[in-house]
Amino acid sequence: MLRVENLNSWYGASHVLQDIGLEVNKGEIVCLIGRNGAGKTTTLKSIIGLLDKTSGSVTFKGKEVLGQPAHVRFALGLAYVPEERRIVQGLTVRENLRLGLVASPDKKDEVRRIAQIAEIFPRLAERLDQEAVTMSGGEQQMLAIARAMIAKPDLIMLDEPSEGIMPVLVDEMFELFRRMKSEGTTVLLVEQNVELALDIADRAYVLDQGSVVHHATAAALLANDEIKERYCSV
């Protein structure tokens, strides 16, 4: 579904990603792990189209998307939940959800779609008309995921969804990822909590200093303490 080959990215003059290659198949949960600064976030940003300077190839559903603006990639079914949630200040929960639909052809269905998503996220259902930034960090993260999911993307990329969130909500969220997978959504996950991530993932790529240094099934990586120790310990 998603194939990344020889991806190179730059922030200004600094060459951040070197020849990244990875693949995500339909229905999989694939995880990117590695230390802070290993290039995980930059990889996601390059795939969604938020970096100006990139080279190589990113194909999604068989189409080359590198060089296309972010909104075109979204239209193909690629969704992205950035770090730190990025819930828009001044908007209610409902307006944040509507924002997830503004570019979608399902816009006419707005009311029904919001009702559907509220069923999946009961915490949001109770707070639809509340200003979104007044919710707890975990609830805001749920909203960020719901906002990306509401347009029914084929692949969703999540950057550090568990960061700074109460453990009970983290469990709830990972339960949700399992459910998304069982309903056919493909997930590319960046996560600091390696054990938790490998527990739900099918496969994982280990990144270090802007390159992929290891690639294995999640089960194999879970058992490989040496790799985890070397590339993932903080």
Add this chain to the structure above:
Amino acid sequence: MSGLSFDLIALQLFTGLALGAIYVLFAIGLSLIFGMLTVVNFAHGAFYMVGAYVGLFLLSLGGNFWLCLVAVPLIVGTSGLIVERFLIRPLYGRGIDYPLLLTFGLSYVMVELIRIAFGKSGYPFDTPEILQGAVNIGVGYFPLYRLFVIGIAAVVLLGLWLFLERTSFGLIIRAGARDPQIVRVLGVNVSRVWLFVFGIGSGIAGLAGLLAAPLQGVIPEMGATILAEAFVVTVVGGMGSIGGAVIAGLLVGVVVSMTSLFAPEMAKVSIFALMAIVLLIRPQGFFGRAGLMS
């Protein structure tokens, strides 16, 4: 005696609101364009001036004022679209100073073109006949045209508010002013939104110029004065905030007209004194976000 001075103050308050209405119309566009595009638009005053001249030109062709009220914002707004699309868009991503310098130069070009076409000296601009005269507003007789200006500003603001609050496009603008990147990854083609915002802002500036014309006449330099005052309005109200522009615009109008009642020579200075006081107490303005410029 005290009753008389109360009426005088009340009338002067209304005069201030009419002046403030022009500031508000001018400043909301300036503020919206800055908030979304991070373009400090030094050509905004030139669009205002062009609005007055387009009105003058249409009247000389035999059009009436009511036609101008519709045609001027459309014509000036369209020229704003062209400026954004072909001059400003290539400069995005290069830092705040590039579009600032471009629009600064553009304002000189626009003023010079108007001088070539219409001459260096100004023109009077007749108040439309039906809006001449004064009406009793309870505290005394007040010029009908100024009431009309307040009314038009209220209608434009209400329309803009409904548009921003009730439509999907308005939702995109409100969200994009806070976080353009998140709007992009939710599938919005932001360059189209920016184009549209610049067009709307320019169109409303043109309308403000047309409305101001009967009050002060029309000269090629009329945009420069209001631009300086409108920057005060946006700084006081908070850069990027529409609500802030409305409240600060009215406040600045009232402060100017009140000081010109009690100490006319202080009227122009009073605006900047107000700005200094607000900045000392609240550096980000009434509704501004701290650190927007950093």
